[in-house]
Amino acid sequence: MSFNDEMFESHISIASSTMKRSVIRELLKLVEKPEIISFAGGLPAPTTFPVDELKDIVTTSLSKYGNIMLQYGSTEGDSRLKRLLLKRFMDKTSVKNLNENNILVVSASQQALDMVGKLFIDRDDLIMVENPSYLGGLSAFRAYGAKMIGVDLEDDGINIEQFEEKLNKIYNSGKKIKFFYTIPDFQNPAGVCTSLEKRRKIIEIADKYDFMIIEDAPYKELRYEKEDLPYLYELDPSGRVIGLFTFSKIYCPGLRLGWIIAHPKVIDKLVIIKQAVDLCTAPFNQIITAEYMERGLLEGRIQKNIELYRKRKNLMLNAFEKYFPNGKGIKWTKPEGGLFLWVSLPENINTEELFFDVIKNNVAYVIGSAFYGDEPKYNSFRMNFSYPTEDKIEEGVKRLGEVLKKKLS
Amino acid sequence: MSFNDEMFESHISIASSTMKRSVIRELLKLVEKPEIISFAGGLPAPTTFPVDELKDIVTTSLSKYGNIMLQYGSTEGDSRLKRLLLKRFMDKTSVKNLNENNILVVSASQQALDMVGKLFIDRDDLIMVENPSYLGGLSAFRAYGAKMIGVDLEDDGINIEQFEEKLNKIYNSGKKIKFFYTIPDFQNPAGVCTSLEKRRKIIEIADKYDFMIIEDAPYKELRYEKEDLPYLYELDPSGRVIGLFTFSKIYCPGLRLGWIIAHPKVIDKLVIIKQAVDLCTAPFNQIITAEYMERGLLEGRIQKNIELYRKRKNLMLNAFEKYFPNGKGIKWTKPEGGLFLWVSLPENINTEELFFDVIKNNVAYVIGSAFYGDEPKYNSFRMNFSYPTEDKIEEGVKRLGEVLKKKLS
Numbered sequence: 001m002s003f004n005d006e007m008f009e010s011h012i013s014i015a016s017s018t019m020k021r022s023v024i025r026e027l028l029k030l031v032e033k034p035e036i037i038s039f040a041g042g043l044p045a046p047t048t049f050p051v052d053e054l055k056d057i058v059t060t061s062l063s064k065y066g067n068i069m070l071q072y073g074s075t076e077g078d079s080r081l082k083r084l085l086l087k088r089f090m091d092k093t094s095v096k097n098l099n100e101n102n103i104l105v106v107s108a109s110q111q112a113l114d115m116v117g118k119l120f121i122d123r124d125d126l127i128m129v130e131n132p133s134y135l136g137g138l139s140a141f142r143a144y145g146a147k148m149i150g151v152d153l154e155d156d157g158i159n160i161e162q163f164e165e166k167l168n169k170i171y172n173s174g175k176k177i178k179f180f181y182t183i184p185d186f187q188n189p190a191g192v193c194t195s196l197e198k199r200r201k202i203i204e205i206a207d208k209y210d211f212m213i214i215e216d217a218p219y220k221e222l223r224y225e226k227e228d229l230p231y232l233y234e235l236d237p238s239g240r241v242i243g244l245f246t247f248s249k250i251y252c253p254g255l256r257l258g259w260i261i262a263h264p265k266v267i268d269k270l271v272i273i274k275q276a277v278d279l280c281t282a283p284f285n286q287i288i289t290a291e292y293m294e295r296g297l298l299e300g301r302i303q304k305n306i307e308l309y310r311k312r313k314n315l316m317l318n319a320f321e322k323y324f325p326n327g328k329g330i331k332w333t334k335p336e337g338g339l340f341l342w343v344s345l346p347e348n349i350n351t352e353e354l355f356f357d358v359i360k361n362n363v364a365y366v367i368g369s370a371f372y373g374d375e376p377k378y379n380s381f382r383m384n385f386s387y388p389t390e391d392k393i394e395e396g397v398k399r400l401g402e403v404l405k406k407k408l409s
Numbered sequence: 410m411s412f413n414d415e416m417f418e419s420h421i422s423i424a425s426s427t428m429k430r431s432v433i434r435e436l437l438k439l440v441e442k443p444e445i446i447s448f449a450g451g452l453p454a455p456t457t458f459p460v461d462e463l464k465d466i467v468t469t470s471l472s473k474y475g476n477i478m479l480q481y482g483s484t485e486g487d488s489r490l491k492r493l494l495l496k497r498f499m500d501k502t503s504v505k506n507l508n509e510n511n512i513l514v515v516s517a518s519q520q521a522l523d524m525v526g527k528l529f530i531d532r533d534d535l536i537m538v539e540n541p542s543y544l545g546g547l548s549a550f551r552a553y554g555a556k557m558i559g560v561d562l563e564d565d566g567i568n569i570e571q572f573e574e575k576l577n578k579i580y581n582s583g584k585k586i587k588f589f590y591t592i593p594d595f596q597n598p599a600g601v602c603t604s605l606e607k608r609r610k611i612i613e614i615a616d617k618y619d620f621m622i623i624e625d626a627p628y629k630e631l632r633y634e635k636e637d638l639p640y641l642y643e644l645d646p647s648g649r650v651i652g653l654f655t656f657s658k659i660y661c662p663g664l665r666l667g668w669i670i671a672h673p674k675v676i677d678k679l680v681i682i683k684q685a686v687d688l689c690t691a692p693f694n695q696i697i698t699a700e701y702m703e704r705g706l707l708e709g710r711i712q713k714n715i716e717l718y719r720k721r722k723n724l725m726l727n728a729f730e731k732y733f734p735n736g737k738g739i740k741w742t743k744p745e746g747g748l749f750l751w752v753s754l755p756e757n758i759n760t761e762e763l764f765f766d767v768i769k770n771n772v773a774y775v776i777g778s779a780f781y782g783d784e785p786k787y788n789s790f791r792m793n794f795s796y797p798t799e800d801k802i803e804e805g806v807k808r809l810g811e812v813l814k815k816k817l818s
Contacts, residue, residue: 136688240413282665
């Protein structure tokens, strides 16, 4: 008997029947050919990985803690890792009163996003997101049936007037939003940073309407210019901000490690959720990472990442000036940190259609329309500058410029 | 401003407002005192962990594959690990036609259970489970709002007549079940094994009513007596069985690694789900495990586990004979494999109440009522024999016997 497609389709959940493969991940497969220079991914540069340090760390840790590293661990996370993460956060911020009830170790921040979805979202619940926003966040929330309302992102964060207008409309109609999802620092995909003024305003508005804030901060420590701004978490005295953090961009993504900082009541619920989701994050990975931090290696690593990525970002911006057609209405963000920047073409250009010309010229970006919670725009694309090497950035932007020149001539 | 409990509670999802901490995990915390001999956990014996082998494997792998181990990986899983797992499965079973589209690597089988929940369950959907069943499965499905119908488990698998009766009633009322969740081999918590006849019957019934089967097989390779039985997956020609597998009990749980084998259409959907859940399972953990398998170390490891656990299981059964009161209506299962056995007391004894006496005598089990999908029974408890050492088993069962003798005198 052969597989009964119809039966299977009729048995799956509403969410999974509408879920689609991530455009980015599918495109990445398409552009795996060696001749293509891809700016489509969001990968850290492998030269930043602590390969050699980890050899000794793993061997030493296995000798000391082998039986703990290979056993089930607590759902909350490894105590030493939690302690080190809390201390580091308090050292670097104005927050001083955290304890182990404020933190939960997770299997990187995509898991945190999924867990936030499970914690808050019932089918058709409203949430608000930046437009554009991180694709993985949107997919995680969509999988729980969330209806997303997007707020336009500007060069210094969301359009606050529009945010309030949309909230007003929602609350006036007797509805509410569960949370606002934001990446305040070097946003994915736009690369912009929310200003201090807008940060304060967002907290104020959340207080007024009474909703939670999910602050996703994967890139915050990768700042290449200007002064660091406070976390939303620091600006909120009420515990309505849930902070999501990851080792993926400052250390390495291959160990799948992140953490959540939030009010103990929130953490308590998330622990219960994590029990049902994967019991615990790999103790092996947590213990070697705690050892890495305890040896004081993380700060130097981050500094090196910053230097490398700053160079690549500047190189990409310079290459844009050099190779993109002048005076044709092309704009791009000038990130002060992170891994991405966002290019906007004149509104009549559709970057989905343009993608095929781009690929033919052996270069790749990510189509911008994939990043919208609602009402997608079609004239933008995302560029990653952390992964491609310096010569690839120069050559790739040149190839992209050729396509743009032809299209906009 | 202080945390607004009411606001938070009013914003969380229906599922998370009803989710409770796992009874087992909370009890485990309670019994962490060193004077208590605990049979409550489900941990493998740490002496079975490949601590020393992994030192060399990690060092060698980091030299060869460091940049891949520490980078993001594909959602589907590491190619070498998938190839090795498929080959091993085909070598050991009658299944011969699998390829890489039939497999997905996951972060251990609790994640597989969560993903199965996301794939199939909308709020109030019906599923069927064994009564009793694995707590982690029940929590994962409950988190998606499943309504669980339990079928009584007997010494050779579920009561087939009751299964058909309940299905008849459901389908006659115009409803359907999404899937039947079963652990055919050395079931958690009962320790029983579904007979070949019942396996065939379950497939036949699933064909008749047209539902999926989730076959959870964490213990199947830990058989201490008698002949191995085929997987449900082997007996089903139609692709309605989704097989869940884990390294946790045959290698170690601390790397959080498992895999799913199913029809390509099912795997395809699960890949999309996994993108939203955690992007990928840690490449680091997958690559060292592939290396472990490629060095041919897994089979010897499993054999050693079998010898150790067989000894502990027999020791526990003997201790029951020796220390439990005779002729008082106490029954227990006699597992041919796995990590657990199930003790049933006369129906008037409530093991939740008895738990406090048991703890006072410095010994612990898991209360049986936690394991029911519906209509819990209160006169049973689960015992683990893989983790406690031989002398603890003897002494612990003696302490338990003292409580039972007093209670049943």
